Amino acid sequence: MNLKAQLESLLFVSIKPLSLKELATALNVKAKEAETALEELAADYQRADSGLALIKNNNQYQLTTHEKHATLVKDFLKTETSGELSQPSLEALTIIAYRGPISKLELEKIRGINCSLIIRNLLMRGLIEEKFEKTKQENFYTVSLDFVRFLGLHDITQLPDYSKLHQASEINEALVDKIIELASSAND
Amino acid sequence: MNLKAQLESLLFVSIKPLSLKELATALNVKAKEAETALEELAADYQRADSGLALIKNNNQYQLTTHEKHATLVKDFLKTETSGELSQPSLEALTIIAYRGPISKLELEKIRGINCSLIIRNLLMRGLIEEKFEKTKQENFYTVSLDFVRFLGLHDITQLPDYSKLHQASEINEALVDKIIELASSAND
């Protein structure tokens, strides 16, 4: 049996995005195997001048129309405006897109202002997702698959300068850890 | 532009099967041209070991899963729509039961997160019903008659404490409160 074709069937018929785990379980294969096949499927769509695309976010996969046909499909579905974004909301979304998963505190540190209302608004509109991290006892935020679709990207890492803006946080964290280490050893 | 890919996009997003005429009009091509491309697309699906298939019925075209994967798809859908509800789905169902008819926006104001996928899932399982209110230009949701009977009730108002909880002031406040919040975050 062709794993790619089976994955395509399930993604097509599902009413929601599917996680790697759900797909692997349904097909009774290892997650790694399913992941490789999904990557191949996504590449096939790109290569073969397909009408479809396979996108991924937060380990969730979804079949969508291909970005090449955005105007055609939009006219066909006669879709309407899906709301407006204020500059503060756009900024918060940008930071969450590049830095996610990110805590509210970190987001507020970068924006220099309380972001409670913006976060609630973005959650309600389904542009971001909230996940409680047990180890850190804090909520962390990532952009949603819907937001990735609005951008016409297949993966949020395709954003311009993604690795540069994303990694900055890791470097900072590493620095902070180093400083804490030095400070504590100085106190000994 | 690749006609096959365009046809595939339209067939993928359409809610209902599409006639040759509808497809040709949307793509601004002759019916004959569209028909040839559709035949090619159907052949591609058969040849390429695809997860999809193109079926034609009464001159109406529709994308479906490939018949090879019928059992897989059926088992998958059965698990997807059976068993217990996730906590978020149960909460949404509860709010719809006590508070319905309720709009998606109101439900989201109470729950604080986007509810599109949850509503889809509840609709799919036949637990709730959707009704478009012309005056408000919005969909409203109520629990389905099947679900009321499943609970052993004749009418949803027979739920414990229904009259008190249906009008709970906490809910009214949550609705009002959030409207202010959205207004302020829209112009902050």
Add this chain to the structure above:
Amino acid sequence: MIEFTQEKFSGPLGLLLSLIESEEMDITEINLAKIADEYVLYIRSLADINPEELADFLVVAAKLLFIKSKALLPYLYADSEEDDSGDLEKQLRMYKEFVEASQKIKTIIENDNFLFVPPLVKSRRISSNLPAFSPPPKVTAPVLHEQFKKILAMLVKRTEQKLPEQNLEPKMNIEEKIALIRELLLNKIKINFSKLLATAENKTEMIVSFLAVLELAKQRELIFDQDELFSEIHISST
């Protein structure tokens, strides 16, 4: 299909960035020191600022005034290399990177390359002969009752959490604080800065006190003295 609304600036860093950029300056500590007064003037002119946000604006004001005082009186700070005045500069640079990235995201959205997914498609499933009704076995009327009461309790909790935020509203603005300090100095020769801060009920009021004292010093109405670095600051009228 997402529309964008325009604002003059968003938040304190947005304001700071727009001030710096309108002067065509780079983000450096020296330039931040130059812009400090303009920033303070601007936030004092903001009539309808959300009290929750005012605190954040004031935090940046305090940082700016610290940077400015450091630029004016460098000898005071010569020994303290660990001060964090460079933080605001770094913070603003990082913020600027994200503002620029947000403009790129805006362009991407405006390119309208939306990827569409079908609405709920029931017809696709008909061939699978799925039951039209598939209830969750354990859900009963009492379960829904319990669940609804939990939701109400959660809503009450959410409202309560919001109340303290509203109390953040500053009890006093800078003008009132200035008047109070003047009055205090009429009755006393000296006041201790720490005592003044101790009367503040929250962070916002503390910063307001700090700004008021700086404002009075600027208008040469009062002077500071201090026995040694980091010791008590005494305030007296000129």
